[in-house]
Amino acid sequence: MTQIFAAPGRYIQGYQELERLYQHIAWFGQRFLVITTQGRLDSLRQTLALSFDNPELNLRYAVFEGEVTRAEVQRLFLLQQDQGCDGVIGVGGGKVLDAAKAVAARARLPLCIVPTVVSNDAPTSALSVFYHADGSYEDVLFHARSPDVVVVDTQVIAQAPVRLLVAGIGDALATYYEARTCVQGYRDNFLGLGSAQGGGKATLTSMAIAELCHRVLREDAVQAVRACEQNVVTKALNRVIEANALMSGIGFESNGVATAHAVYSGFSELGERASAYHGEYVAFGTLVMLLLEGAPAAELDDLLHLCLAVGLPVCLADLALGDISAEELHRVAEVAASPQQTSRVEPFEVTIREMLAALRAANDLGEFYKKGGSVLVTSDDQRPASAISKG
Ligand SMILES: [Zn+2]
Numbered sequence: 001m002t003q004i005f006a007a008p009g010r011y012i013q014g015y016q017e018l019e020r021l022y023q024h025i026a027w028f029g030q031r032f033l034v035i036t037t038q039g040r041l042d043s044l045r046q047t048l049a050l051s052f053d054n055p056e057l058n059l060r061y062a063v064f065e066g067e068v069t070r071a072e073v074q075r076l077f078l079l080q081q082d083q084g085c086d087g088v089i090g091v092g093g094g095k096v097l098d099a100a101k102a103v104a105a106r107a108r109l110p111l112c113i114v115p116t117v118v119s120n121d122a123p124t125s126a127l128s129v130f131y132h133a134d135g136s137y138e139d140v141l142f143h144a145r146s147p148d149v150v151v152v153d154t155q156v157i158a159q160a161p162v163r164l165l166v167a168g169i170g171d172a173l174a175t176y177y178e179a180r181t182c183v184q185g186y187r188d189n190f191l192g193l194g195s196a197q198g199g200g201k202a203t204l205t206s207m208a209i210a211e212l213c214h215r216v217l218r219e220d221a222v223q224a225v226r227a228c229e230q231n232v233v234t235k236a237l238n239r240v241i242e243a244n245a246l247m248s249g250i251g252f253e254s255n256g257v258a259t260a261h262a263v264y265s266g267f268s269e270l271g272e273r274a275s276a277y278h279g280e281y282v283a284f285g286t287l288v289m290l291l292l293e294g295a296p297a298a299e300l301d302d303l304l305h306l307c308l309a310v311g312l313p314v315c316l317a318d319l320a321l322g323d324i325s326a327e328e329l330h331r332v333a334e335v336a337a338s339p340q341q342t343s344r345v346e347p348f349e350v351t352i353r354e355m356l357a358a359l360r361a362a363n364d365l366g367e368f369y370k371k372g373g374s375v376l377v378t379s380d381d382q383r384p385a386s387a388i389s390k391g
Pocket residue numbers: 120121171261278282
């Protein structure tokens with residue numbers, strides 16, 4: 001058995017940390033290719049000018065054109081070659097970061113990742129998800145090295161739309177449950193020889209990180225969401241940013257994922273009908289997974305309360321799919337239960353029938369909780385005296 005653990009070379013998180021970027025990556029060299037979006041370009045130029053001695057000389061900017069395609073990575077790679085850069089900096093959301101990772105890997109250059117949202121697990125992982133030009137999924141490219149430096153500016157995160165933080169909490173919430181399934185079953189993580197040849201096995205360290213991720217979210221997620229709504233950085237928001245960006249990133253990559261992510265893939269199959277964020281599907285997928293696994297009522301209750309408290313979807317209507325047809329739901333189940341999907345790591349065969357049942361049961365339970373229902377039965381002696389005497 002080969003155990004493998006991955007993490008970024010250095011993880012830096014701080015208030016207005018972007019203004020100190022240069023000191024974290026000075027060792028890369030003299031010239032840096034900054035890959036970002038058009039919308040962020042001007043403000044980024046201003047911020048980065050604060051820490052680089054000679055921004056005109058040090059920094060070359062490339063605008064990411066919106067989709068992580070082979071052609072786009074090739075275009076950015078050639079740009080980097082023309083400019084003779086010593087390192088790559090990706091600043092933005094998941095897609096920008098995935099493109100920057102692929103460019104740095106291709107060019108064999110050191111890489112700095114600066115997430116501007118913590119809505120998914122892109123920042124710390126050593127993989128890029130590729131799409132076709134029409135936006136449909138192509139495949140995943142596994143890189144040999146994790147990002148060298150990850151810099152999270154908490155002020156930037158606190159100013160991003162709160163729904164993105166919540167989506168990240170959804171992605172991070174799945175981490176512990178999926179890790180548990182993978183670790184108990186000695187399943188492969190995302191590291192090692194690439195997906196085709198299989199990954200490594202988890203370490204005690206990566207499982208402990210997944211557990212801590214769960215604990216932090218239970219303790220701090222509600223406060224963090226409220227802080228983000230006010231655009232302020234508090235200790236609780238700080239901890240949740242670390243959970244979303246670092247713990248969830250290491251937790252999924254070094255332990256593996258299971259049915260929650262397979263359910264996400266099922267919903268993405270609906271094309272334009274799938275309008276929610278990755279982490280929102282993953283949160284609902286976690287509920288589906290726990291039902292599929294026959295998890296204890298207390299665990300379901302816990303998950304549902306947390307999702308409702310932070311505004312994560314607990315039913316199909318919350319995913320803007322209240323009108324989903326029987327055929328569409330069947331298609332979701334079919335994809336989620338297919339052997340190509342990560343539901344294959346469950347310790348039993350996942351059939352389409354069982355997946356469909358879990359999807360329907362999850363939707364029903366979510367609606368039930370929204371009306372104040374609970375799966376926990378209160379015993380007689382815990383009920384108020386008046387309720388008992390009325391018989
Ligand atoms: Zn994810």
